[in-house]
Amino acid sequence: MDELQKAAKVGFASTFSFYLKAHNFHWNVVGNDFEQYHSLFGKIYEEVYGTVDTFAENIRKLGTFVPGSYTRFSMLSQIDDETEILPLEQMKSELLADNEKIIGILKLIYQVSEQNQEYGFSNYLAERIDAHRKHGWMLTASSQG
Secondary structure, three states, X not given: OHHHHHHHHHXXXXXXHHHHHHHHHHHHOOOOOHHHHHHHHHHHHHHHHOOHHHHHHHHHHOOOOOOXXXXXXXXXXXXXXXXXXXXXXHHHXXXXXXXXXXXXHHHHHHHHHHHOOOHXXXXXXXXXXXXXXXXXXXXXXXXXX
């Protein structure tokens, strides 16, 4: 169970960091495609942020406390912070790469959750993986053509 608790905290911090980066890009995107990407980044950050509380509650159900500070997030997150205002193309590629990282992190947590027979948490993680696959599809499709 200890391994699952630790993995879940990494996933939670990484999810929050991903949310914050998508929100940052939503606020700071510029260019001819501003409206399209302002909206896309908005949809992504809103969807991810909407799951943060449920993720935290699932961690509490595992019998441990939830990290809740930027210091702890920076220690645990596998999503790199972005302090620069990037051009649109870099925003898209960075968010897409981070989305793939999140999917990988969630898959690892899912495997540990299944090993620990935490099937309710596994179901939640499966839904999160599916949601991030949709984010990846939307980011990829918006860059084609």
